[in-house]
Amino acid sequence: MRLILLTTLTMMAFAANSVLNRMAVDGMHIDPGSFALIRVVSGAVMLGMILTVRGGPVQMQWRPRLIGAFSLSVYMVGFSLAYLTLDAGLGALILFGTVQITMLGHAARQPGGLRRQQLVGAALAFGGLVYVLWPGPGGPPYLSGAMMMIAAGLGWAVYTIAGRSATDALGATAANFLIAVPLLTLLLVGGGTSVTLIGAGLAIVSGAVTSGLGYALWYSILPRLDTGVAAVVQLSVPVIAIIGGVLFLGEALTLRLVLASIVVLGGIAIAVTTSPVQADRKAAPAQD
Numbered sequence: 001m002r003l004i005l006l007t008t009l010t011m012m013a014f015a016a017n018s019v020l021n022r023m024a025v026d027g028m029h030i031d032p033g034s035f036a037l038i039r040v041v042s043g044a045v046m047l048g049m050i051l052t053v054r055g056g057p058v059q060m061q062w063r064p065r066l067i068g069a070f071s072l073s074v075y076m077v078g079f080s081l082a083y084l085t086l087d088a089g090l091g092a093l094i095l096f097g098t099v100q101i102t103m104l105g106h107a108a109r110q111p112g113g114l115r116r117q118q119l120v121g122a123a124l125a126f127g128g129l130v131y132v133l134w135p136g137p138g139g140p141p142y143l144s145g146a147m148m149m150i151a152a153g154l155g156w157a158v159y160t161i162a163g164r165s166a167t168d169a170l171g172a173t174a175a176n177f178l179i180a181v182p183l184l185t186l187l188l189v190g191g192g193t194s195v196t197l198i199g200a201g202l203a204i205v206s207g208a209v210t211s212g213l214g215y216a217l218w219y220s221i222l223p224r225l226d227t228g229v230a231a232v233v234q235l236s237v238p239v240i241a242i243i244g245g246v247l248f249l250g251e252a253l254t255l256r257l258v259l260a261s262i263v264v265l266g267g268i269a270i271a272v273t274t275s276p277v278q279a280d281r282k283a284a285p286a287q288d
Contacts, residue, residue, distance in 0.1 A: 006221050007233055013214035015240035017079075018088040018095075019248055020206040025083045026249075030199025032080035033188040038200055039207035040076055040184055044177035046212030051174055058178065059171040068172065069179035071158040073187060076180070078152030085145030087251040089242025089261075090132065094146055096238045097129045097264045098153025099160070104271055106161055117274045124267025132260035170219050177212075231272040235265045 024030050030038075051058060059065070082091050104122045108114045114122070133146050159176070166172035222230060238261060245251035 003221060003224055006217060007225070010214055010218045010221065011233060011236045012240055013210040013217070015092060015237045015244055016210045017206050018083070018092040018241040019244040020202050020210065021080055022083040022086075022088040022091070022245065022249060024199045024202040024206075025080060027198075028194075029196045030203060031192065031194045032084060033077065033184075033191050034193050034195045035199065035203045035206075036076040036080040037181070037184050037188060038195075038203035039080075039211065040072075040177055040180050042204045042207030043212045044174065044181060044207075046208040047170065047174035047177055047215070050212070050216050051171060054170075056168060056171050058175045059166060059168060060175050065172075065175050065179050067162045068159055068176040069183055071155045071162060072176050072180045073183045074155030075152045075159060076155075076184065077187060078148045078150075078155060082145045082149035082152060085142035086149060087257075088245035088249060089238065089251065089253075090257060091145070091149050092238040092241035093132065093257070093261055093264060094129065094149040095153045095156070096234075097125055097268070098150050099157045100268045100272070101126055101129070102154055102157035103160065106157070115274050118271045121267045121269070121271030121274075124270065125264045126267075128260045128263030128265075128267060131263065132256060170216060173215055232269055235269055238265065 021035060024035055025032050048058070079091075079095070082094075086094070101122055104114065104118060107118075133143070135143070163169065163172055163176075225233070242253065242257065242261065246253050
């Protein structure tokens with residue numbers, strides 16, 4: 001029961017990132033760039049504190065860390081910019097679908113490729129994303145936000161693939177966050193900033209609590225989860241984000257979004273429960 005509660009809490013933390021970002025950026029409390037930067041800084045501080053208490057090192061091998069930090073920066077910027085126009089639940093669905101499809105594509109290039117069940121699942125998930133993004137009645141009014149979230153998903157997929165070889169996931173994550181701070185500062189230099197106390201507070205909660213503490217909790221319970229359970233439980237993140245958007249942001253729960261969620265998440269479930277992918281999914285951090 002304790003493991004179930006901790007797992008549920010972790011998935012809620014990851015989904016909360018979408019709600020917090022949408023609340024801050026769409027509510028004009030902070031600009032997307034500042035939200036991303038404050039989120040990374042506060043996440044780095046929290047992860048550093050956790051490592052200090054735990055006594056583990058920050059893995060600062062520069063070559064793998066630069067790849068991880070850059071892809072993390074792409075994810076953070078794309079994630080924040082996307083929520084200028086996307087609802088929290090739709091954004092989480094696009095992010096999650098993009099990450100999983102990209103990683104399945106990467107798996108297809110490895111020896112052995114993908115099994116038929118994996119190909120069917122990936123095709124279903126891709127079809128669901130195409131459906132929810134297709135212009136027309138009930139479709140997304142702003143395609144630019146969807147493109148930004150797809151870029152965020154690609155960034156997170158690269159980040160996850162690059163981090164598979166890390167012997168200490170938490171230490172590597174802390175290092176990536178630390179190196180991402182100057183990278184994000186360079187990427188955002190010259191951009192206009194608008195930060196209110198509320199916006200900064202939401203970004204700090206997203207970075208320190210739902211990201212930093214969320215990652216720490218996830219890595220602590222991951223070894224105790226069955227591989228298939230660890231893969232499938234992550235399917236709850238977009239669903240929780242959709243519910244959070246409806247409850248806390250007043251977002252509409254459309255039939256199009258419900259149907260797309262069923263197809264995308266169903267397709268991913270078919271793919272990740274096939275044994276060759278299970279080991280990869282267990283090694284990968286959850287999407288937020």
